[in-house]
Amino acid sequence: MKTRRDFLKQGSMAVGAFALPALIPSCLAASIKADMTMTPRKVERPLVLWYSQTGYTERNGRLMQKTFEGFGLKATGADIRDFDRAGIGEFDLIVLGSPVFYYDTPPYVKDWIRALPDLKGVPVAAFVTFGGPEGNQHNAACSILEGLAAKQGAPVGMQAFMNMSSFPLAWSRDKVHEKTWMSRHLPDEGTYRAVRDFTGFLLKKAKEGRALEFSKKITLRECSTWLGPVFWTKLFVKDHSIDEKRCIGCGACVEKCPAGLLTCPVSRWIRKPACSVSGVSTIVRPGPSIWYTTGNGLWGIMIS
Numbered sequence: 001m002k003t004r005r006d007f008l009k010q011g012s013m014a015v016g017a018f019a020l021p022a023l024i025p026s027c028l029a030a031s032i033k034a035d036m037t038m039t040p041r042k043v044e045r046p047l048v049l050w051y052s053q054t055g056y057t058e059r060n061g062r063l064m065q066k067t068f069e070g071f072g073l074k075a076t077g078a079d080i081r082d083f084d085r086a087g088i089g090e091f092d093l094i095v096l097g098s099p100v101f102y103y104d105t106p107p108y109v110k111d112w113i114r115a116l117p118d119l120k121g122v123p124v125a126a127f128v129t130f131g132g133p134e135g136n137q138h139n140a141a142c143s144i145l146e147g148l149a150a151k152q153g154a155p156v157g158m159q160a161f162m163n164m165s166s167f168p169l170a171w172s173r174d175k176v177h178e179k180t181w182m183s184r185h186l187p188d189e190g191t192y193r194a195v196r197d198f199t200g201f202l203l204k205k206a207k208e209g210r211a212l213e214f215s216k217k218i219t220l221r222e223c224s225t226w227l228g229p230v231f232w233t234k235l236f237v238k239d240h241s242i243d244e245k246r247c248i249g250c251g252a253c254v255e256k257c258p259a260g261l262l263t264c265p266v267s268r269w270i271r272k273p274a275c276s277v278s279g280v281s282t283i284v285r286p287g288p289s290i291w292y293t294t295g296n297g298l299w300g301i302m303i304s
Contacts, residue, residue: 032146033213034154036121040209043123046202047091048077051098051109053256054166056129056187060195061097064127067199080112088116093206094153096144097127099166102229103136103221105143108258113147123206124153127198131165132179136221142214155212156205159198163187 048065052058058079065077076091088094098109105128126144130137137160145155164187165180205212216222254262 031213031215032142032149032155034121034149034211035152036154038121038123038154038156038209038211041092041123041206043093043203043206044073045091046073046075046093046095047088048075048095049080049083049097050077051080051106051112053099053258056161056163056166057097057099059187060127060129060161060191061095063192063195064095064097064199067196068203071200071203080109085112085116089120091122093123093125093156093202094119094148095125095127095202096148097129098140098144100128100130100135100137100140100160102225103140104225105140105147106258110143110147113144113151116148116151119148119151119153121152121154123156123202123211124148125155125157125159125202127159127161127195129161129163131163131167131183133162133183134179134221136219136225139216139219139222142216145214155214156210157198157202157212158214159194161187161191161195163191 046065046068048061048068050057050061052061062077065075068075080096096109096113098105101107124145126141126148128137128141128144130140141158141160145158149155162183164184
């Protein structure tokens with residue numbers, strides 16, 4: 001029986017074979033850069049934002065905030081769901097982080113960026129967290145920068161930080177895929193060192209007043225995003241429901257669900273057609289209460 005990984009890999013190869021010749025010219029021409037001249041500046045009020053489901057992205061964002069504070073700056077950090085976009089003009093460096101979601105930036109993050117006001121040439125940067133070496137992380141980070149540049153931000157950097165895979169379906173079989181298993185020790189001190197180094201790099205680029213130029217890579221993973229990977233993943237998830245006896249009513253999954261499908265007190269069945277299969281329902285609960293029927297089945301797990 002094919003796994004979800006095998007299916008998406010083969011499907012993306014098929015799409016790539018047909019689409020790549022037509023795609024290459026447009027991809028090569030699509031550069032991400034500032035639309036206005038960036039001037040050197042002394043950063044005083046950096047802003048670090050994140051969209052985090054399992055805590056990995058938030059942890060890196062908070063470390064960046066603390067690193068900025070270590071440089072004597074008045075830094076602010078927040079989840080984008082808790083941040084008022086109207087106040088973004090008060091900051092002189094903006095960093096936005098997100099997990100890679102089905103080889104791309106989550107739709108929620110893209111929509112949030114599109115609703116931003118004009119950034120007026122403020123330096124911007126992006127970082128992503130990802131749970132496997134083939135996550136299309138470069139292009140996902142580019143998607144964030146692309147959105148920020150469209151709002152007149154000046155790109156000065158982007159980075160990707162690997163962690164243990166938090167996609168629940170990856171852990172639901174007898175034998176966990178070796179590429180999932182190899183990252184089980186992450187993040188580690190090397191990861192956090194890279195986060196601190198990236199923070200210092202951004203301050204340096206802002207001080208130099210030199211915006212950078214980025215471009216997406218042509219990859220089969222990028223092609224797979226056109227296949228609607230969420231739809232195909234749902235085919236592997238048969239029963240996706242809440243066990244009311246196990247639910248403790250904490251409301252954590254309600255707060256984190258990007259599709260807004262969960263309620264507290266719970267309604268037993270999750271509306272599968274609207275579900276984005278983000279995995280949030282199995283990874284934020286203090287007690288495992290949500291069931292996926294896929295592979296050997298999976299109860300919700302907690303990642304602290």
